[in-house]
Amino acid sequence: MTAQNSIDNAILIAIIGGTGELGSAIARRLVKAGERVIIGSRDAARAASCASALAAELAVAAGKVTGTRDISGTSNVEAAARADLIIVTVPFGSQEATLKDIAAGATGKIVVDTTVPLVPPKVMRVQLPPEGSAAVRAQKILGEGVRVVSAFHNVAAHKLATDAAVECDVLVFGDDKAAREAVIRVVAACGLRGLHAGALANSAAAEALTSILIFLNKHYAVDGAGVRITGNLKSPAAG
Amino acid sequence: MTAQNSIDNAILIAIIGGTGELGSAIARRLVKAGERVIIGSRDAARAASCASALAAELAVAAGKVTGTRDISGTSNVEAAARADLIIVTVPFGSQEATLKDIAAGATGKIVVDTTVPLVPPKVMRVQLPPEGSAAVRAQKILGEGVRVVSAFHNVAAHKLATDAAVECDVLVFGDDKAAREAVIRVVAACGLRGLHAGALANSAAAEALTSILIFLNKHYAVDGAGVRITGNLKSPAAG
Numbered sequence A, B: 001m002t003a004q005n006s007i008d009n010a011i012l013i014a015i016i017g018g019t020g021e022l023g024s025a026i027a028r029r030l031v032k033a034g035e036r037v038i039i040g041s042r043d044a045a046r047a048a049s050c051a052s053a054l055a056a057e058l059a060v061a062a063g064k065v066t067g068t069r070d071i072s073g074t075s076n077v078e079a080a081a082r083a084d085l086i087i088v089t090v091p092f093g094s095q096e097a098t099l100k101d102i103a104a105g106a107t108g109k110i111v112v113d114t115t116v117p118l119v120p121p122k123v124m125r126v127q128l129p130p131e132g133s134a135a136v137r138a139q140k141i142l143g144e145g146v147r148v149v150s151a152f153h154n155v156a157a158h159k160l161a162t163d164a165a166v167e168c169d170v171l172v173f174g175d176d177k178a179a180r181e182a183v184i185r186v187v188a189a190c191g192l193r194g195l196h197a198g199a200l201a202n203s204a205a206a207e208a209l210t211s212i213l214i215f216l217n218k219h220y221a222v223d224g225a226g227v228r229i230t231g232n233l234k235s236p237a238a239g
Helices: A021-032 A044-062 A076-082 A092-106 A133-141 A177-189 A200-219 B021-032 B044-062 B076-082 B094-106 B136-141 B178-189 B200-219
Strands: A012-016 A036-041 A071-075 A085-088 A109-111 A146-148 A170-174 A194-196 A226-229 B014-016 B036-041 B070-075 B085-090 B110-113 B146-149 B169-174 B192-195 B226-232
Touching: A012 A021, A012 A076, A021 A177, A021 A194, A021 A226, A036 A044, A036 A076, A044 A071, A071 A076, A076 A092, A076 B094, A085 A092, A092 A109, A092 A133, A109 A133, A109 A177, A133 A146, A133 A200, A133 B192, A146 A200, A146 B085, A170 A177, A170 A200, A177 A194, A194 A226, A194 B076, A200 A226, A200 B110, B014 B021, B014 B076, B014 B200, B021 B036, B021 B044, B021 B178, B036 B044, B036 B076, B036 B136, B070 B076, B076 B094, B076 B146, B085 B094, B085 B178, B094 B110, B094 B136, B110 B136, B110 B178, B136 B200, B146 B178, B146 B200, B178 B192, B200 B226
Parallel strands: A012 A036, A012 A085, A036 A071, A085 A109, A109 A146, A170 A194, B014 B036, B014 B085, B036 B070, B085 B110, B110 B146, B169 B192
Antiparallel strands: A146 A170, A226 B226, B146 B169
C-alpha cells in the first residue's frame, strides 16, 4: 500500500468485465498500487484465471507474492456483491444487461461507469444515447440507491496496460461530490490525474470526446491520443 | 501577410457578432496576422467604431497603419454578404435569429459556427440542444447551400484577446474536409493549433466540454482552463 495514493485500506474494488482490455489494465494498476481487487466476468473461471495470471506477473515484477488476498476473480454478480466499490468496464452493447445483473449487489455502493456509447461501425462519430450519456443511463438502470460516478472514458486501454506514464487526464463525473472524491483517489492509484468535472450529466462531454480521439488516432496516425486540461489548477483536489 | 499562416490573399473574413468578447479577440488576431476582416454587429455604427478602435490599437502596436483595407465594420447582414468566409460568434440565445439574418448572404460560403449551447444559469451543466449540437442546429437553419464548420468552442476569449500563447487546441468539425481545412488555416492565423475532429455532429464533444471547463475554472480556481490533445500527431495537417 503506497502512502500517497492509498485508498481506504479496507475497501475491496470489483472490476466488472475485468478480463477485458480496459478492466484488466485498471486491475493491474490498482494491484500494483497495493489495492485489493476482485475481477469479475460473466465467466467466473475466466476471471479467476485472469486474476491468477495477474498475481503471477506482478509477483515476478514486484519481487513479492501478491496472492489471493489482493487479487482474485469470480462472476460479475459475486464480485459486485462482495466489493465495496465497483468499476464497470464493459462495451456499450453490454452495459444494460451487466448493470441489471449486478444491481442487487451494488445497492448502497459507488459504481464507476466507464462506458463510452460507441455505436459500431461508426465509432468515430458521436452518437450519444437518448438519456444524454451512458452514465445517466447507468444511473437510471441501477436506481437511486447507487451512487454512479463516471470516469476513464478517454484513456487508451493499451497505454494503461503498461507501466508508462499516460498523458491523459481523467474527468470524473457524478452528482455526489464525496463519491467523485473517492473515485479520484482510485484514479490516482492508477497513476492518473482525476479531476472533478461536475454533474453526472456532464459525462456526455468525455463520452463524446472518445469518438473524437478515435478520429484523431486515425487522421493523424496517433497511437492513443489523450486529453490534458491546461491551466494552473489550484485546489489540492487537483492532485 | 505572414507567410506561414497566410490564408488565401483574396479572402475577406466576416466576424458576425464581432463586437463581442470572442469575436473581437478573433478579429484582432486575424488582423494582426495580416488578414482582411470585416466586423459585423446588429448595430452597424458600433461595428464600425469597434473596427476603428482595433485599427488604431494595432497601428500603434505594430508601428504601422492598418487602415480600412484590412479592418472595417458594418451590419451583420452586410458583413456576411460581403465576406468570403463567415465566423459567427454570438451567444446560443441569439444563434437562430442571427443565422436567419445572414442566411441569404451566406449561400455558397463557409460559415464557422462557434456557438456553445450554454443555458444560463446552469452554464456548468452540459445541456446539448435537441439537434445534438449547436453546429448541427446551425446547418439546419442555414440549409444545405452553406458549408458549416464549427470551431473555437474551448478557447477562453479573454486569453485569445491578448498576444500571449493560448494553451488550448481548437477542435474543428465539419462534414466537408476542404472546408475544415480552410478553417484550420484561419485557426492557425489566430496562433492556435486547429485539428480535424470529424463530422459536424462530433461538435457535441467540444460544445459539451465548454461546460466542463467552466466547472473546472470554478472548482480549481483556474483563470481559463483549456484543452490539449496529447500524442504524437503525425499528419502535416496537424500544424
